[in-house]
Amino acid sequence: MIDDTMQSEFPGVMGQNPDESSEGAAQYVAFVVGEQTYCVDIMSVREIRAWTGTTSLPNAAEFVRGVVNLRGVVVPIIDLRIRLDQGETDPTKSHVVVIVMIDGKLNGMLVDAVSDILTIKKTDIMPIPDTGGEAENPYLDGLISVEEDMVAMIALDRLIERTVVH
Amino acid sequence: MDDIELFKKTFFQECADLLGSLEAQLGSLQSGDRDPELVHESFRAIHSIKGGAGAFGFRRLIAYVHVMETVFDLIRSDKLELSDELLNSAVRASDVLADLVHAAEVGQDLEANFESAAANDLAQAAGLDRDQSLFDTLASQSSTATMSAPPGAKRRCTIEFQPKYDMLRRANEPILIVRQLKELGDVKTMVDTSALPALDAIDATDAYLAWTFELETDAGIDVVREAFEFVEDDCHLSITFEDIADAAEPVLAASAGGETPAPRAISTASIRVELERVDRLVNLVGEIAIGQAMVSQQIDDELVKTHPRLVQELTALLAHTHNLQESVMAIRAQPVKSIFARMPRIVRELSDQTGKAVRIEMAGENTEIDKTVIEQLLDPLTHMIRNAVDHGIEAPQDRLAAGKPEEGLIRLRAEQRGSRIVVEITDDGRGIDRERVRRKAIDKKLIAADAHLSDEEIDNLIFLPGFSTADSISDISGRGVGMDVVNKNIRKLGGRVSIRSVPGRGSSVMLTLPLTLAVLDGMVVRSGDETFVIPLTNIIESLLLRDDLVNDVAGSGKVLKFRNEYLALIDLKQTFNIPAQQDMPNELAIVVEVEDGSLVGLVVDEIQGQQQVVIKSLEENFDVIPGIAGATILGDGEVALILDATAVRELNGRRPANSANTGKATMENQEIHP
Numbered sequence: 001m002i003d004d005t006m007q008s009e010f011p012g013v014m015g016q017n018p019d020e021s022s023e024g025a026a027q028y029v030a031f032v033v034g035e036q037t038y039c040v041d042i043m044s045v046r047e048i049r050a051w052t053g054t055t056s057l058p059n060a061a062e063f064v065r066g067v068v069n070l071r072g073v074v075v076p077i078i079d080l081r082i083r084l085d086q087g088e089t090d091p092t093k094s095h096v097v098v099i100v101m102i103d104g105k106l107n108g109m110l111v112d113a114v115s116d117i118l119t120i121k122k123t124d125i126m127p128i129p130d131t132g133g134e135a136e137n138p139y140l141d142g143l144i145s146v147e148e149d150m151v152a153m154i155a156l157d158r159l160i161e162r163t164v165v166h
Numbered sequence: 167m168d169d170i171e172l173f174k175k176t177f178f179q180e181c182a183d184l185l186g187s188l189e190a191q192l193g194s195l196q197s198g199d200r201d202p203e204l205v206h207e208s209f210r211a212i213h214s215i216k217g218g219a220g221a222f223g224f225r226r227l228i229a230y231v232h233v234m235e236t237v238f239d240l241i242r243s244d245k246l247e248l249s250d251e252l253l254n255s256a257v258r259a260s261d262v263l264a265d266l267v268h269a270a271e272v273g274q275d276l277e278a279n280f281e282s283a284a285a286n287d288l289a290q291a292a293g294l295d296r297d298q299s300l301f302d303t304l305a306s307q308s309s310t311a312t313m314s315a316p317p318g319a320k321r322r323c324t325i326e327f328q329p330k331y332d333m334l335r336r337a338n339e340p341i342l343i344v345r346q347l348k349e350l351g352d353v354k355t356m357v358d359t360s361a362l363p364a365l366d367a368i369d370a371t372d373a374y375l376a377w378t379f380e381l382e383t384d385a386g387i388d389v390v391r392e393a394f395e396f397v398e399d400d401c402h403l404s405i406t407f408e409d410i411a412d413a414a415e416p417v418l419a420a421s422a423g424g425e426t427p428a429p430r431a432i433s434t435a436s437i438r439v440e441l442e443r444v445d446r447l448v449n450l451v452g453e454i455a456i457g458q459a460m461v462s463q464q465i466d467d468e469l470v471k472t473h474p475r476l477v478q479e480l481t482a483l484l485a486h487t488h489n490l491q492e493s494v495m496a497i498r499a500q501p502v503k504s505i506f507a508r509m510p511r512i513v514r515e516l517s518d519q520t521g522k523a524v525r526i527e528m529a530g531e532n533t534e535i536d537k538t539v540i541e542q543l544l545d546p547l548t549h550m551i552r553n554a555v556d557h558g559i560e561a562p563q564d565r566l567a568a569g570k571p572e573e574g575l576i577r578l579r580a581e582q583r584g585s586r587i588v589v590e591i592t593d594d595g596r597g598i599d600r601e602r603v604r605r606k607a608i609d610k611k612l613i614a615a616d617a618h619l620s621d622e623e624i625d626n627l628i629f630l631p632g633f634s635t636a637d638s639i640s641d642i643s644g645r646g647v648g649m650d651v652v653n654k655n656i657r658k659l660g661g662r663v664s665i666r667s668v669p670g671r672g673s674s675v676m677l678t679l680p681l682t683l684a685v686l687d688g689m690v691v692r693s694g695d696e697t698f699v700i701p702l703t704n705i706i707e708s709l710l711l712r713d714d715l716v717n718d719v720a721g722s723g724k725v726l727k728f729r730n731e732y733l734a735l736i737d738l739k740q741t742f743n744i745p746a747q748q749d750m751p752n753e754l755a756i757v758v759e760v761e762d763g764s765l766v767g768l769v770v771d772e773i774q775g776q777q778q779v780v781i782k783s784l785e786e787n788f789d790v791i792p793g794i795a796g797a798t799i800l801g802d803g804e805v806a807l808i809l810d811a812t813a814v815r816e817l818n819g820r821r822p823a824n825s826a827n828t829g830k831a832t833m834e835n836q837e838i839h840p
Contacts, residue, residue: 053804054805055696055697055797055804055805055806055807056696057784057788057791057794057807058741058742058743058744058791058793058794058807059742059743059791059792059793060788060791064788066805067784067788067797067805068805069799069803069804069805072449072452072453072456072782072799073782073786073787074782074783074784074786074787074788074797074799074805075787076787076788105786105787105788106786106787107787
């Protein structure tokens with residue numbers, strides 16, 4: 001018979017910050033690409049690792065740098081700079097890959113550096129204003145003002161759309 | 167999930183196996199085999215389902231299975247002859263049984279007399295006329311039992327529970343029982359400590375306490391008893407019900423040791439293991455295989471000279487690792503029987519629905535294939551069988567008019583060919599109406615109106631997305647999902663589908679599937695900066711590309727002269743837009759056999775070696791990439807892509823004039839405007 005106390009040994013990750021979630025606040029991992037700071041929900045982040053070379057994938061969209069071996073699992077790496085239409089990253093050893101879980105799939109985001117862990121209330125997330133420009137960025141979910149700086153929240157689910165060119 | 171739910175889940179898993187086995191036995195009996203063991207096996211399957219149903223209190227299921235059990239018990243003891251009529255009834259009864267089990271599993275309420283026709287039909291066929299009420303009696307009993315506990319009506323249940331000495335020693339925990347009771351309703355608990363000795367006389371493993379629970383619940387006695395299921399033999403238990411409204415007389419009483427379900431036969435020949443555990447093992451062994459590759463790369467002549475013993479032991483270890491890997495993979499292999507066995511029922515039901523007479527013959531059910539492949543094979547296979555009955559086999563009068571036997575025949579066959587499994591579905595129906603397929607393809611703009619296609623090419627048009635030939639959307643097949651979905655699913659598994667058809671004589675669909683999705687022997691090659699793995703089973707020969715072997719053919723690119731044949735040469739650099747490196751004079755060609763049996767030369771820069779690789783899914787975290795069957799991790803920890811030679815050829819045929827630059831440009835364009 002399986003002892004039901006076993007379950008308590010495997011607490012769900014969601015249960016770790018009960019106080020904060022009840023106030024509508026959550027933690028976000030902030031990182032830098034170029035001059036801009038971006039963030040993603042900490043719950044979607046699995047690990048952060050240094051950049052290593054990738055194996056390129058034929059017929060993959062340009063923003064997919066290729067795949068890496070993450071302890072036996074093949075994980076695609078997305079160059080966030082290309083995805084956000086800001087050129088291409090020339091990765092060095094100091095560049096960082098943030099491994100995130102998106103819709104049950106592991107993906108790595110190549111960024112310049114991880115900068116902070118932010119605690120943000122849901123109500124502090126502001127919508128992206130309509131700038132009237134045609135190049136509205138579809139990969140951002142909202143803006144947050146942190147000590148005079150603007151942090152843009154990445155829309156993870158849209159980030160991995162159309163990764164293969166058929 | 168609490169324990170009971172867990173056990174229930176196991177029960178239904180077992181039921182699935184047992185139903186499969188029952189179906190298989192009945193199928194063999196139907197094909198004329200009268201081996202008594204088949205009857206015994208059927209009886210055992212029915213009996214086991216009944217035992218489990220009893221343990222979990224599925225009354226409706228028990229009542230029904232009881233009829234089947236009775237009939238098979240009579241057959242097994244030679245008191246009843248197994249006539250064809252009886253057998254047919256039994257087969258239909260087993261179909262209904264599967265539905266009942268499913269209903270019990272998902273908690274679905276079937277109509278009141280859903281199963282009575284099948285049960286009575288079986289009882290009648292078995293000549294149990296005098297017992298014709300057998301099922302009705304049982305069924306009404308079961309309904310009274312549930313009647314006495316109408317939903318919503320709370321009753322008071324008094325439970326006296328006194329653990330015996332052994333109960334705690336058998337690792338039973340009374341608190342779990344209390345918790346389970348609490349889930350049923352409000353519980354008032356009274357504990358009797360009178361048997362408790364003085365502190366110094368306490369034996370910690372003994373049970374001294376007794377409890378009386380007063381439970382207000384709308385659950386029936388079966389549900390309450392469930393809480394005590396695992397301790398029933400180790401305690402004194404009495405459960406009494408009374409209605410709260412008029413707390414008069416006890417309705418049902420039961421004491422421990424009464425009608426405990428018969429212990430099920432324990433088979434030591436096999437154990438049930440969660441697939442997840444096997445997968446973990448497979449993954450670990452995969453990692454070991456990668457480690458092994460890393461180690462073998464370190465063995466060089468120098469090491470052989472300086473540390474001969476070490477090398478010797480290492481080599482032995484490598485051999486063991488290889489064996490270990492094969493053994494682990496074998497755990498996942500299962501006979502295709504588990505899905506083949508479901509097909510006769512589908513054919514039966516369809517022939518009833520369509521009014522066609524169809525028989526199915528199966529061969530090679532014991533062919534083993536990876537469990538994941540099996541699971542994903544069920545839907546495509548079902549679809550193709552449905553297609554064969556619905557579109558392939560003609561109506562009886564048409565068959566007679568065409569000089570064929572009235573009964574249509576579908577053959578389902580599996581066999582292993584090298585490292586692949588071939589599953590073939592053949593029908594003797596009308597075959598593919600090529601003119602109609604062609605017209606339809608033109609209508610749907612899948613081909614140009616003036617396209618010249620061979621018969622084979624026309625047949626294979628049905629695999630194109632959006633193609634469906636049924637004129638009316640019938641209930642059976644052709645709801646917009648058609649053979650293109652089959653094709654897609656099979657390709658996802660690394661397999662391939664092809665069809666051959668002779669008008670008026672029938673069609674044959676052939677699936678070729680990889681034996682396992684886990685490992686393959688491959689040749690590691692390099693093209694530009696990229697490393698690829700080519701499955702060894704595809705490779706015929708590798709050779710140096712001498713100038714005199716290569717010719718330019720206008721419009722078709724380069725061809726290679728190979729064994730008196732000219733083969734298409736495909737440069738991987740071109741196919742996958744790989745930038746060429748400077749001075750690369752030593753071009754090599756790997757001659758591979760593609761799915762249709764023809765040969766193709768793949769041009770690469772270097773052969774790096776041969777090794778067994780663990781196949782890693784690209785779809786798990788990414789997506790399917792045309793031309794690529796999967797990925798693997800090489801000895802140095804780098805990811806390499808595994809080529810799908812057939813898909814590479816198709817890729818090349820589709821875009822022959824694609825240079826690296828234009829390829830990249832179109833990609834970007836498509837990406838920017840999603």
